[in-house]
Amino acid sequence: MSTYLLCASPIQGHVAPMIAIARDLVGRGHDVTVLTGSRFRDAVLAAGADHRPLVGIADYDDRVMQELLPDRDRHHGIAKLEYDVQTMFVRPVPDQYRALEQAIAELGPSAILAEGAFAGIVPLLLDDPATRPPILGVGVIPLVQLSVDTAPAGFGLAPKPGAIGRLRNRVLNELVTKVVFRKTQALAQQIMRDLGRSGLDTFVFDSTRKCDRFLQLSPAEFEYPRGDLSPNVRFVGTVLPPAPADAALPSWWDELDGDRPVVHVTQGTIDNKDFDRLVRPTLDALAERDVLVVVATGGRPVEELGELPGNARAAEFLPYDLLLPKTDVFVTNAGFGGTQFALSHGVPIVAAGDTEDKPEVSMRVQWSGVGVNLRTGTPTAAAVAKAVDEVLADRTYGDRARAMAARIRNYDTFDLIEAELEASVIAASLRLETPVG
Numbered sequence: 001m002s003t004y005l006l007c008a009s010p011i012q013g014h015v016a017p018m019i020a021i022a023r024d025l026v027g028r029g030h031d032v033t034v035l036t037g038s039r040f041r042d043a044v045l046a047a048g049a050d051h052r053p054l055v056g057i058a059d060y061d062d063r064v065m066q067e068l069l070p071d072r073d074r075h076h077g078i079a080k081l082e083y084d085v086q087t088m089f090v091r092p093v094p095d096q097y098r099a100l101e102q103a104i105a106e107l108g109p110s111a112i113l114a115e116g117a118f119a120g121i122v123p124l125l126l127d128d129p130a131t132r133p134p135i136l137g138v139g140v141i142p143l144v145q146l147s148v149d150t151a152p153a154g155f156g157l158a159p160k161p162g163a164i165g166r167l168r169n170r171v172l173n174e175l176v177t178k179v180v181f182r183k184t185q186a187l188a189q190q191i192m193r194d195l196g197r198s199g200l201d202t203f204v205f206d207s208t209r210k211c212d213r214f215l216q217l218s219p220a221e222f223e224y225p226r227g228d229l230s231p232n233v234r235f236v237g238t239v240l241p242p243a244p245a246d247a248a249l250p251s252w253w254d255e256l257d258g259d260r261p262v263v264h265v266t267q268g269t270i271d272n273k274d275f276d277r278l279v280r281p282t283l284d285a286l287a288e289r290d291v292l293v294v295v296a297t298g299g300r301p302v303e304e305l306g307e308l309p310g311n312a313r314a315a316e317f318l319p320y321d322l323l324l325p326k327t328d329v330f331v332t333n334a335g336f337g338g339t340q341f342a343l344s345h346g347v348p349i350v351a352a353g354d355t356e357d358k359p360e361v362s363m364r365v366q367w368s369g370v371g372v373n374l375r376t377g378t379p380t381a382a383a384v385a386k387a388v389d390e391v392l393a394d395r396t397y398g399d400r401a402r403a404m405a406a407r408i409r410n411y412d413t414f415d416l417i418e419a420e421l422e423a424s425v426i427a428a429s430l431r432l433e434t435p436v437g
Helices: 012-027 038-046 062-068 077-090 093-107 119-125 162-180 182-194 204-210 253-257 279-286 320-326 336-344 358-368 381-393 395-409 413-433
Strands: 003-007 031-036 050-053 111-115 135-139 213-216 233-235 262-266 292-296 312-315 329-332 349-351 371-373
Touching: 003 012, 003 093, 012 031, 012 038, 012 111, 012 135, 012 336, 012 413, 031 038, 031 093, 038 050, 050 093, 077 182, 093 119, 093 182, 111 119, 111 413, 119 135, 119 182, 119 204, 135 413, 162 182, 182 204, 213 413, 253 292, 253 320, 262 279, 262 320, 279 292, 279 381, 320 336, 329 336, 329 381, 336 349, 336 358, 336 395, 349 358, 349 381, 358 371, 371 381, 371 395, 381 395
Parallel strands: 003 031, 003 111, 031 050, 111 135, 135 213, 213 233, 262 292, 262 329, 292 312, 329 349, 349 371
Antiparallel strands: none
16 A cells, blocks of 8 residues: 545636546545645545645636636736636746645555646656656647647647748747747746745746656547647546436436437536627527537536527536537537547537637647537537537447547556556665665
């Protein structure tokens, strides 16, 4: 049995896969503690793990992002992404690191498993590996690493082959590191110096290269190929949330087994304050279509949707393990976890994301051929209708989504994660036992 410390930024999409990993490790007999936001305490304890809260500004509540990001609407495009990154992931680093240091001192973990956006781990990655526990990263969003073969994260651009593509990428990489994220890099450098390190020797988004292993939670086929991929990266498949016990089904559930195609639409649980972004356009787009539109409001009262068309049904939450096998098209704002959950069931996608990592997820949907990318988070009803019609009419999307589902099933994700953790613990113990000189 090993003692593992898992770390996650206090954001639902980042914490949920880490709790699923914690639950599995506990079931295998390991002693597991999860360091994350206070609001996730009950969920962590329910998984059988211990919970340690983050402190200070690191312990924010992602359900009230307008309080954390009061000036967000003043920024657009890449500038909005930089504002988000600085506020949610860089400025909390000192408080994350303070909580992490205390946890290490009190728990003495055999290894640390941190999701890739938990930047509080970076100061330790700058230290001599012999002075710290093994550190493994977990990719809960699309892989963020600079590469000559891909555009930098945030642009939502697909790979472009050949010399022209590599030139484009080099120019954009320079633009991002020297201009667009110059202030973010400078902020991260100053924080590292304040924490007693000499500073970052890489771009802030490339810190995943320093992990002893970086376990990307996706099939390799859903990620852009890179000839210069960091050698510490392992693709381990998808962590799927457990099926809810005795999930209550709405009275209209039997209608899902009718003759009409089922189109499911949701804005998730965070970006669902304004249903006019995606849900309402989808309802309007398909009101006259011979389909059944199923809405999950992500916890908001169904009444807040307004009047529903005759072919629409809605609930606050729906059991995805039961819903997705009955779904023909998934219309989503392209959260990474939800997109992969749909693909694990072979459901083709209409993606409409323009915040956080969602443009990158949306482009991967397009690039891999599993769906249509609307290239906006606020599509018109006409655009949604055209995309849904295309996915229903062209069997290629469904075929490629089902092929992706087959690849996901080929990964023994939890086995791979435990094996990597245990291997890191063994390697560290051998290092300690090897005499110097």
